[in-house]
Amino acid sequence: MEAVDIDILIKHTDSIFKLVVLTARRAVELDEGAPKLVSAPLNEKTINVALKEIGDGKISYTVNE
Numbered sequence: 001m002e003a004v005d006i007d008i009l010i011k012h013t014d015s016i017f018k019l020v021v022l023t024a025r026r027a028v029e030l031d032e033g034a035p036k037l038v039s040a041p042l043n044e045k046t047i048n049v050a051l052k053e054i055g056d057g058k059i060s061y062t063v064n065e
Contacts, residue, residue, distance in 0.1 A: 004055035012054055013061070019054070022061050026050035 013019040030036065030046040037058040040049045053059045 004051045008055050009051065012057060018061065022054060022059065023047060023050045026053060026059055 009019050010016065013022055024047075027046040027050045030049055036049055036053075038049065038052045038056055040052065050059070
């Protein structure tokens with residue numbers, strides 16, 4: 001899988017902190033059996049799949065205050 005441009009990832013999350021948290025939470029979901037929202041090889045690491053999903057705009061977040 002090709003690398004996702006960091007500028008695109010930041011554009012979708014607004015900050016590095018939010019990107020890290022969102023990526024980690026999505027990777028855990030994938031590890032627990034959630035379906036992939038992008039095409040990726042079976043042996044692709046879940047963290048890379050999560051980054052690709054975020055970069056493609058398939059994963060979003062809301063801030064609870």
